[in-house]
Amino acid sequence: MPELPEVETVRRGLSPTMEGAVIRQLELRRPDLRFPLPREFAARLQGRRIIALSRRAKYLLIDLDDGATVIAHLGMSGSFRIEAGEAGVMPGDFHHPRSKNEKHDHVIFHLDGADGGSRVIYNDPRRFGFMDLTTRNELDIYPAFRDLGPEPVGNELSADYLASRFAGKQQPLKSALLDQKVIAGLGNIYVCEALWRSHLSPERAAATLVTPTGRPKQQLLVLTEAIRAVIADAIAAGGSSLRDHIQTDGTLGYFQHSFSVYDREGSSCRTPDCSGNVERITQAGRSSFYCRICQK
Known part of the structure; x- marks a missing residue:
C-alpha cells in the first residue's frame, strides 16, 4: 500500500x-x-x-x-x-x-x-x-481522521510528544510507531528505515526510550529526527513506488533504491564498520527488516 x-x-x-x-x-x-x-x-x-x-x-x-x-x-x-x-x-x-x-x-x-x-x-x-x-x-x-496522531512532517511530532505516548508501554517499538493514533501516515517501510537510522531494534519495548520521570531519552530524540529525515528524503525522491505505485506522470519514484534495510534480507548492513546482515522477522503479521548487530 x-x-x-x-x-x-x-x-x-x-x-x-x-x-x-x-x-x-x-x-x-x-x-x-x-x-x-x-x-x-x-x-x-x-x-x-x-x-x-x-x-x-x-x-x-x-x-x-x-x-x-x-x-x-x-x-x-x-x-x-x-x-x-x-x-x-x-x-x-x-x-x-x-x-x-x-x-x-x-x-x-x-x-x-x-x-x-x-x-x-x-x-x-x-x-x-x-x-x-x-x-x-x-x-x-470523519471516521478515518478522528483519532489520527500528528503528521510525521509537522511541528507537532516531537520527542516530548512520543515520550508521553511511550511511557509505560511495553509494546514493541515497531508496533508502537505503526499505531496511527500515535503518528499519522507512518507505515511499515519507513518505520524500518527510521529504526535502522537510529540504531534501535524493532523488538525493543517503547517504554525503554522514556525516563522514569517521563522525559525522552537521547535515543528517542535521535529516533524522532530519523523519522522526520526518512520521510523528507522519500518525498524528495518522489516516493518509493513499490509494486503498483506510480507518480501521476507515469514515472516511478527512486527512493526504493536507497532502502538501507527494507526488503534487503540477507544483505550486508550498511552501517559503517558493522559486520551484521539484514534479517527479517514477523511482528503482528508484518515483516520487519533490521540488523541485530547494530540495532539494539
Missing part, C-alpha cells in the same frame, strides 16, 4: 492540473470501488471548482468551492494519471509497465482549466481504494 511519501508525491503531481480547474463532468464507470461511491457523487461535483489539494496521513483531499472535500485513498493498486487534449496524450516516460486497461479506469475527472481541457483518471485493478465526500469543516470528525 502506498505510504505517506507516495501519496504526497501524487498530490504534488496532480496539483498543477487540478487546482483552479472546474469539474466539467465526473465520469463514474462503476458504482463502487472498495466501498460504494457517494450518493449523487457525479452530480454533486459537476461544475464545482477545485480550490486546493492537500493530504492527511495516507489520504488525498480535494477541496471544492462549495466547502465539500473529496477524500481519496489509493488502496493497494490505485493510481492517478493525467491526460491532456482530445488525443489523450499521457505525459512522462514509463520506467515500468502500469495498468492502461480501460476496464480499470473507474473514475474520470473531466476538467476545464487555464490551459484547456484535461482528464484526471483514477485506475485501480484491485479496487482496494475508495473515494468519499464530506465537508472541510467536518474533516476532524
Whole structure:
C-alpha cells in the first residue's frame, strides 16, 4: 500500500492540473470501488471548482468551492494519471509497465482549466481504494481522521510528544510507531528505515526510550529526527513506488533504491564498520527488516 511519501508525491503531481480547474463532468464507470461511491457523487461535483489539494496521513483531499472535500485513498493498486487534449496524450516516460486497461479506469475527472481541457483518471485493478465526500469543516470528525496522531512532517511530532505516548508501554517499538493514533501516515517501510537510522531494534519495548520521570531519552530524540529525515528524503525522491505505485506522470519514484534495510534480507548492513546482515522477522503479521548487530 502506498505510504505517506507516495501519496504526497501524487498530490504534488496532480496539483498543477487540478487546482483552479472546474469539474466539467465526473465520469463514474462503476458504482463502487472498495466501498460504494457517494450518493449523487457525479452530480454533486459537476461544475464545482477545485480550490486546493492537500493530504492527511495516507489520504488525498480535494477541496471544492462549495466547502465539500473529496477524500481519496489509493488502496493497494490505485493510481492517478493525467491526460491532456482530445488525443489523450499521457505525459512522462514509463520506467515500468502500469495498468492502461480501460476496464480499470473507474473514475474520470473531466476538467476545464487555464490551459484547456484535461482528464484526471483514477485506475485501480484491485479496487482496494475508495473515494468519499464530506465537508472541510467536518474533516476532524470523519471516521478515518478522528483519532489520527500528528503528521510525521509537522511541528507537532516531537520527542516530548512520543515520550508521553511511550511511557509505560511495553509494546514493541515497531508496533508502537505503526499505531496511527500515535503518528499519522507512518507505515511499515519507513518505520524500518527510521529504526535502522537510529540504531534501535524493532523488538525493543517503547517504554525503554522514556525516563522514569517521563522525559525522552537521547535515543528517542535521535529516533524522532530519523523519522522526520526518512520521510523528507522519500518525498524528495518522489516516493518509493513499490509494486503498483506510480507518480501521476507515469514515472516511478527512486527512493526504493536507497532502502538501507527494507526488503534487503540477507544483505550486508550498511552501517559503517558493522559486520551484521539484514534479517527479517514477523511482528503482528508484518515483516520487519533490521540488523541485530547494530540495532539494539
